[in-house]
Amino acid sequence: xxxxxxxxxxxxxxxxxxxxxxxxxxxxxxxxxxxxxxxxxxxxxxxxxxxxxxxxxxxxxxxxxxxxxxxxxxxxxxxxxxxxxxxxxxxxxxxxxxxxxxxxxxxxxxxxxxxxxxxxxxxxxxxxxxxxxxxxxxxxxxxxxxxxxxxxxxxxxxxxxxxxxxxxxxxxxxxxxxxxxxxxxxxxxxxxxxxxxxxxxxxxxxxxxxxxxxxxxxxxxxxxxxxxxxxxxxxxxxxxxxxxxxxxx
Amino acid sequence: xxxxxxxxxxxxxxxxxxxxxxxxxxxxxxxxxxxxxxxxxxxxxxxxxxxxxxx
Amino acid sequence: xxxxxxxxxxxxxxxxxxxxxxxxxxxxxxxxxxxxxxxxxxxxxxxxxxxxxxxxxxxxxxxxxxxxxxxxxxxxxxxxxxxxxxxxxxxxxxxxxxxxxxxxxxxxxxxxxxxxxxxxxxxxxxxxxxxxxxxxxxxxxxxxxxxxxxxxxxxxxxxxxxxxxxxxxxxxxxxxxxxxxxxxxxxxxxxxxxxxxxxxxxxxxxxxxxxxxxxxxxxxxx
Numbered sequence: 001x002x003x004x005x006x007x008x009x010x011x012x013x014x015x016x017x018x019x020x021x022x023x024x025x026x027x028x029x030x031x032x033x034x035x036x037x038x039x040x041x042x043x044x045x046x047x048x049x050x051x052x053x054x055x056x057x058x059x060x061x062x063x064x065x066x067x068x069x070x071x072x073x074x075x076x077x078x079x080x081x082x083x084x085x086x087x088x089x090x091x092x093x094x095x096x097x098x099x100x101x102x103x104x105x106x107x108x109x110x111x112x113x114x115x116x117x118x119x120x121x122x123x124x125x126x127x128x129x130x131x132x133x134x135x136x137x138x139x140x141x142x143x144x145x146x147x148x149x150x151x152x153x154x155x156x157x158x159x160x161x162x163x164x165x166x167x168x169x170x171x172x173x174x175x176x177x178x179x180x181x182x183x184x185x186x187x188x189x190x191x192x193x194x195x196x197x198x199x200x201x202x203x204x205x206x207x208x209x210x211x212x213x214x215x216x217x218x219x220x221x222x223x224x225x226x227x228x229x230x231x232x233x234x235x236x237x238x239x240x241x242x243x244x245x246x247x248x249x
Numbered sequence: 250x251x252x253x254x255x256x257x258x259x260x261x262x263x264x265x266x267x268x269x270x271x272x273x274x275x276x277x278x279x280x281x282x283x284x285x286x287x288x289x290x291x292x293x294x295x296x297x298x299x300x301x302x303x304x
Numbered sequence: 305x306x307x308x309x310x311x312x313x314x315x316x317x318x319x320x321x322x323x324x325x326x327x328x329x330x331x332x333x334x335x336x337x338x339x340x341x342x343x344x345x346x347x348x349x350x351x352x353x354x355x356x357x358x359x360x361x362x363x364x365x366x367x368x369x370x371x372x373x374x375x376x377x378x379x380x381x382x383x384x385x386x387x388x389x390x391x392x393x394x395x396x397x398x399x400x401x402x403x404x405x406x407x408x409x410x411x412x413x414x415x416x417x418x419x420x421x422x423x424x425x426x427x428x429x430x431x432x433x434x435x436x437x438x439x440x441x442x443x444x445x446x447x448x449x450x451x452x453x454x455x456x457x458x459x460x461x462x463x464x465x466x467x468x469x470x471x472x473x474x475x476x477x478x479x480x481x482x483x484x485x486x487x488x489x490x491x492x493x494x495x496x497x498x499x500x501x502x503x504x505x506x507x508x509x510x511x512x513x514x515x516x517x518x519x520x521x522x523x524x525x526x
Binding site: 083135138139141142145146149150155158159162163165166167169170173174176177178180181184 | 452456457459460462463466469470472473474476477480481484487498501505512516519520523524526
């Protein structure tokens with residue numbers, strides 16, 4: 001049943017018109033979630049005992065880090081579908097997720113660095129989390145670079161699918177090795193990012209923000225995917241009717 | 250008004266907190282605006298193609 | 305099927321020996337990179353000794369990277385890659401043969417020369433043996449993972465730069481486990497954990513990368 005839906009999505013006009021109907025809803029929900037999350041995080045949550053108000057960076061940093069991994073998983077899953085079942089919509093989701101995934105990763109890095117300054121006095125700390133994120137950024141950039149280097153975009157999609165799958169196998173390995181590496185030379189500063197016993201009033205906005213980010217991801221992917229489809233199908237009837245309709249209005 | 254002051258002050262960490270949120274905002278807005286602008290450009294190009302092929 | 309494996313292995317080795325002069329290049333590059341470090345960092349033996357495992361291993365990574373091209377490029381240019389692809393033999397098996405050949409040609413010399421260089425960097429004798437083991441176990445991993453990168457980029461004009469971008473992040477676990485194992489040995493700590501991880505990575509990479517490289521080649525060559 002899900003496969004049938006996915007196959008239906010494979011029809012470009014169906015995907016395009018479905019996404020046209022969904023986007024307003026997704027946008028509304030996304031804005032609402034951000035509003036709730038930001039209010040909860042910036043206003044309702046009490047200041048942290050040790051970090052004061054600077055901990056509020058968590059509401060940008062942590063969801064960005066979570067999403068950077070989530071998007072990669074989605075890309076890898078799309079890669080599998082694209083390679084094994086040749087589902088075109090999977091190819092499109094894969095390629096159009098890379099940029100926003102890289103943005104999330106970059107955001108996690110920058111906000112992690114900014115957060116580090118008041119906490120540890122330096123702009124960068126080679127701790128497990130940040131170093132892993134940095135390597136993840138390179139994985140994303142590799143995918144973007146490879147895709148743009150291959151002229152034949154159908155070939156490029158296959159190449160990137162393989163790379164995404166290879167990457168996803170490596171992510172746990174990289175993460176574990178970096179984790180292990182950082183414990184060997186643990187300085188006197190303990191990473192404040194992991195395992196705090198977190199107050200519910202702090203946790204709930206965090207979860208809300210994570211969902212908000214997911215909706216943002218969905219919106220961005222849909223926007224990009226639609227452009228991709230329009231261009232690929234530019235000579236087709238359904239695209240023509242889109243533009244002649246608006247002309248006659 | 251005092252609470253607004255306190256809010257913006259963020260316990261002394263204002264620069265760090267607000268710059269993080271600002272960067273996120275810029276990144277998100279760019280991520281949405283960029284495909285929208287691309288769509289406009291695409292629309293013009295596709296219009297052109299359609300007109301060329303259906304005079 | 306096994307015969308095809310050995311034929312390809314033998315072929316690659318013979319081709320390499322025919323261009324004997326080229327054989328030295330990866331090793332020379334390896335030595336050169338190692339030599340750059342004292343020049344750049346200062347000849348304080350206390351510092352060099354401390355970072356020696358990292359130096360050796362980073363140099364090994366870079367020299368592997370530089371030599372990866374040879375796995376598929378000449379075969380692609382003269383058409384033998386296509387022949388392999390359309391032959392009845394499973395491509396992943398042939399690729400495994402090429403990976404092993406590549407390691408014998410470019411990795412094994414590094415395994416031999418590395419520990420010698422480490423002596424010049426002041427690495428204590430206790431750690432040299434561990435260095436040898438990590439190089440022996442780790443350099444084939446570099447060839448294996450690298451083969452996937454080359455398979456993806458062999459058809460591209462300036463594939464070399466992208467190759468580095470793709471492959472180096474994947475090399476990081478090898479670098480970490482190998483250099484930390486040697487560090488541990490130098491400090492007198494047990495090395496079983498990182499060496500075991502390296503061995504696991506070796507088995508994993510040898511079994512999985514040929515499939516990935518095969519899929520990538522079919523894409524590159526089509």
